[in-house]
Amino acid sequence: MIIICGECKAKLQLDDHLIAKPLLKVRCSKCKHIFSIDLSPKEDVVELKQSFEKPKKVIAICNQKGGVAKTSTCLNLGVSLSLLGKRVLLIDFDGQANLSLLLGKKNEPSFYEIAEKQITISKAIKSIYPNLWLLPANSRITLLARQALQQPKEFGFFLRENLEPIKEHFDFILIDTPPSVKFFTPHALMAADFVIIPTQCEFLSMNGVMQMDSVIRTFASTHPLDYRILVTLYDERNTASKVIYAKLKQKYPEKVFDTVINLDYKMQESQIINEPLVHYDQNSKAAIQYGQLAKQIDIILR
Numbered sequence: 001m002i003i004i005c006g007e008c009k010a011k012l013q014l015d016d017h018l019i020a021k022p023l024l025k026v027r028c029s030k031c032k033h034i035f036s037i038d039l040s041p042k043e044d045v046v047e048l049k050q051s052f053e054k055p056k057k058v059i060a061i062c063n064q065k066g067g068v069a070k071t072s073t074c075l076n077l078g079v080s081l082s083l084l085g086k087r088v089l090l091i092d093f094d095g096q097a098n099l100s101l102l103l104g105k106k107n108e109p110s111f112y113e114i115a116e117k118q119i120t121i122s123k124a125i126k127s128i129y130p131n132l133w134l135l136p137a138n139s140r141i142t143l144l145a146r147q148a149l150q151q152p153k154e155f156g157f158f159l160r161e162n163l164e165p166i167k168e169h170f171d172f173i174l175i176d177t178p179p180s181v182k183f184f185t186p187h188a189l190m191a192a193d194f195v196i197i198p199t200q201c202e203f204l205s206m207n208g209v210m211q212m213d214s215v216i217r218t219f220a221s222t223h224p225l226d227y228r229i230l231v232t233l234y235d236e237r238n239t240a241s242k243v244i245y246a247k248l249k250q251k252y253p254e255k256v257f258d259t260v261i262n263l264d265y266k267m268q269e270s271q272i273i274n275e276p277l278v279h280y281d282q283n284s285k286a287a288i289q290y291g292q293l294a295k296q297i298d299i300i301l302r
């Protein structure tokens with residue numbers, strides 16, 4: 001529940017468990033003004049947290065480096081969250097449309113048709129499995145980037161504004177982005193509450209993470225974003241992988257997930273038959289790791 005401080009007008013979040021209590025006085029965390037919001041005679045004074053208004057649930061999966069398992073992570077993390085009982089929307093925001101292809105959806109309406117007003121966003125969303133929906137992509141969405149160059153004002157907060165009316169229907173929205181920092185990735189970042197940067201443990205991959213870190217920092221003044229680095233395609237037999245993993249942890253303390261996703265050939269097998277790994281072989285190493293990651297995400301973003 002959101003309430004407004006009578007003194008400084010700050011919007012404040014009142015935790016749901018407090019609403020059930022007979023609450024008399026609250027203290028604004030911003031200006032420390034104490035005021036009543038209930039007729040109950042109880043004398044509790046409760047410190048309220050500054051409201052972020054939007055629950056943190058839109059996750060952009062980004063790295064301008066190609067082939068680091070962004071799409072595989074979007075799919076398998078999304079399915080793992082849905083298996084935890086969360087309502088999950090996957091957004092394919094990449095003209096390669098790999099996420100849509102992996103789910104057997106080819107050439108379906110995408111954000112291009114939504115921008116062209118040929119279809120509403122809720123009509124474009126496809127139900128895939130229980131608790132899992134997809135907003136597909138097709139190659140036409142790459143035209144959006146070109147249009148945005150010609151009419152930058154019209155595309156200001158394109159994705160964020162389009163997601164606003166449907167957000168309340170989902171616990172998590174995961175956005176898959178292309179290997180580029182042009183148009184699609186910045187729009188995904190502007191719509192996101194949190195970012196996952198998948199990366200391989202290779203020397204050149206460190207560079208990709210550094211670039212993503214600096215892109216996220218350029219948004220910091222208007223749209224501060226928390227992120228975590230997810231090590232993917234991890235080969236524990238490879239010494240270089242272990243060394244790079246340790247370096248990543250040293251350079252970005254607190255920002256690297258403890259869960260890594262192992263190199264697992266079951267992933268490629270699952271993709272051949274258009275099934276998420278988590279469904280194809282739930283006991284495979286990477287499927288178990290995506291399940292662990294889903295639990296961590298659920299805790300971090302609660």
Ligand SMILES: Nc1ncnc2c1ncn2[C@@H]1O[C@H](COP(=O)(O)OP(=O)(O)OP(=O)(O)O)[C@@H](O)[C@H]1O
Pocket residue numbers: 065066067068069070071072073094096098177178179232233261262263264265267268271286
């Ligand atoms: N854990 C894994 N084990 C083995 N192979 C994997 C794993 N995760 C992903 N792959 C394979 O790695 C390749 C790249 O994966 P994916 O398409 O998810 O990367 P991407 O970052 O989305 O690529 P792009 O930048 O082109 O969008 C695919 O062939 C996929 O099957």
Ligand SMILES: [Mg+2]
Pocket residue numbers: 070071072094098176177178
């Ligand atoms: Mg991809």
